[in-house]
Amino acid sequence: MLKILLVAIDPKLIAAWKEFFWGKEGVSIIEGDITKVKCDAIVSPANSFGFMDGGLDYELSERLGWQMEKKLQEQIKQLPEGELLVGQAMLLETGDEEIPFLISAPTMRIPTNFNIDTSVNAYLAMKAALIKARDEEQIVSIAIPGLCTGVGRMQPMIAARQMYMAYREIIHGEKQNFNSFGEAQKYHRDINPQGMIWTH
DSSP states (O other), X not given: OOEEEEEESOHHHHHHXXXXXXXXXXXXXXXXXXXXXXXXXXXXXXXXXOOOSSHHHHHHHHHHOTHHHXXXXXXXXXSTTSSOOBTBOEEEEOOOSSSOEEEEOOSBSSSOOTTTTTSSHHHHHHHHHHHHHHTOTTOXXXXXXXXXXXXXXXXXXXXXXXXXXXXXXHHSOOOOOOSSHHHHHHHHHHHOTTSOSOOO
């Protein structure tokens, strides 16, 4: 089973992760600097155009080298969409012995904090990152930060809930099978109770 390392320095995020992930097989919750954790792959909660010069991505660029941003952007430009959509992920080799792979899993299209806290982007990014790591034989361990909790300002408990729901679906195969629009709508609402479904 894939070893998942949830790493953050924010005590509130650590507490939120423990609410959902405590005691789950293959999951470790670590309070500390994610750039100093030894793992096979580290998740960059970037944006759709591969800018890695802000927030945690800045720290990852400092740790792994600024060539990673250029490399990521070059690969993104080769995609049919010309951008890495939220809900997709891309794998890059880093050349670093302690962190050989980086998984870019955008939590936003462009660097912004508008509407990210009411979105389901942490859920989508978590699914994408886990699928990418699970399908790579070379990846046994993956370090994941608090998705959407930095620049995106999503509440730790909501981000943790979204990450856990994605974990259940991808790692434990608990895929959803909706029999009606109402069921799909309810599940979407459960992912982020702060999100709007109707405007009138």
